[in-house]
Amino acid sequence: MSEKPTAVRVYLARVRTALADLPASEIEEILEDVRPHLAELEAELGEGARVEALIERLGTPESYAAELRASGGYPAPAEGTTQVLATAKAPSLAKPRIAFWGLVLSAVALALFAFAAAVRIDPDALLGAMLFLPVFLISLFLLLKGGIEPVLALPEVAWLRRTLAKGREQEDSGKALSYLSSLKPAWWIVCAVVLVAFGLLLMLRERDAVLLLPFLLLAGVAAVWAGPRLRGDRRLLWVAVPISAFVIGGILGGFGAAVDLISNRNSYSSSPSYYQSSDRYGNEQLTYGGREVENVYAFDAEGKPLTEVYLYDEEGRPLTVTRYGCERSSGTKEKIGADNRFPRPRVEQGVTDDQGNFNGYNGYRSACREDAGVPFSAAIPKVTAPPATPSSPTATTTPPPSSPTTTPTR
Incomplete structure (x- = not known):
């Protein structure tokens, strides 16, 4: 039974193919120079490291071979060979790009809907995330079919990796990234705790949310299992990234709900309204x-x-x-x-x-x-009308006394 090739062997085989136009002795010399470095890198990544992990650190074997060719002063491949290789071997970027952006869109959607559910403490707000389930499943299918390697070779992914590498080289941002990286083991435990607490909170608000609790428990277990294995298998990003996005959205939404609750309590504590x-x-x-x-x-x-x-x-x-x-x-x-x-x-x-x-x-x-009955009787207070203020008497004009009738004397 043949031994399964290691990640270094697979990587070097592709480097050899990219350098196939050079003399065989020159190829062997180049590979002998880089083989110890790749072996050290594989040991650093741990047992069971995959080719994808080497690609993430070094780039694709073809780009790495181009760097070796340039550093050694070897000529570039002949133009005709380049055209043949480009025509025959250049893979389409459509499928890996769909896989990558499907993951990004699904993660953003989960974060937004988790934020809304936490703010309103309403599990119904999570139903909108189901609209993105087909997007995620298509992305996952393309990943499993084509592998992680074409995704890591995408220009946008390469740009992101270069940006992160430059950030690590800068003192301030490098310290911040190193600190965040040191928190990774605890982060997956935090994800599991937040998911379970989130499910229990929603269940207290709405009993139907008990149906959601098993899925959150499963997601918590998946986070604890997949998180520490990301270094060796980058395909697990399709598990870790959506879960992390959901947890971050839920935490921010919970913080917003707490602030809103405190502000409303202070606003309405003086008098009911x-x-x-x-x-x-x-x-x-x-x-x-x-x-x-x-x-x-x-x-x-x-x-x-x-x-x-x-x-x-x-x-x-x-x-x-x-x-x-x-x-x-x-x-x-x-x-x-x-x-x-x-x-x-x-x-x-x-x-x-x-x-x-x-x-x-x-x-x-x-x-x-x-x-339909009234569950209580009401005693309506009698409102006594204030006594009417007597109006001032109307002034009347007294007629002057009539002159006495004089009876004439005879």
Whole structure:
């Protein structure tokens, strides 16, 4: 059984092919000079290092061969040979480019949707990330089919690697990059912890998020497994990059949610007020003093409850909120519409026993009922009208006394 070729052997074989126009003795001399350096590099990368890891450090074997040719003063390949090689062997960049940018787009999308879900503490915000799932799967398929090597040879990837290499050469940025690199082992543990905590937080807000928790747990395990192996197998970037992007977006969103919560608490702590928020259906809701208001009861001056009351704000806009009711087939509370009519029947969920009694002691069947009654009585304070201020008497003109009638004397 033949021994599996090492990464150095595969890399040098391609270098030999790129130098095939030189004399055989010259090729052997060049390879003997670089073989120890490649062996040291392979030992540094660790056992099981792949060719892709050497390409990331040295460039493609063809570009490395060109550098060796130039440093040794050897002539460039003949023009006719170059054209033949370019025509026969130049690979298309379309597939590796799709694989690379598919990974980038998927990672950015995950970061944005994780940020939105953390800010709103709403798992439904993650549903938009499903739109990018086909993009990621196509990218992963092209990677597994073509390998990581063509992706690492892309011009944009080469530019990124050169930029990072220049950053390491500069003192300030080099220290920063070295510090971030030293945090890599702990980063994957942080990713796993954040993913699990994120899932539990969403589950506390919305019970349906329990379906999301296994996927987050799996992603946490994948991060801890794939992260330390990136140095030897760059294909694992398609696991580590999306997970890292999701975690970074979730952390930033959680920080934003905390800042918003603190600012709102400070703004509304002085006095309760009405403001609108959104429920899981996207409908605006009323809250009072930080608590959601599901129903409003109105009474007349005699303390009698009013029905068919419609609420509007000072600009004439209806205060439309979600209306819930009983879904008869499943016996659960469900949305049945949205309006500004109050009061609403109270929806109660429970169980029934075998006689159909609601909330039976030995209940086993889910049930739901609506109660249109008012759950409390209101004592309306009597408003006593202030006594009317007596008006000042109207001045009347007293007629002058009539002159006494004089009866003439005879």
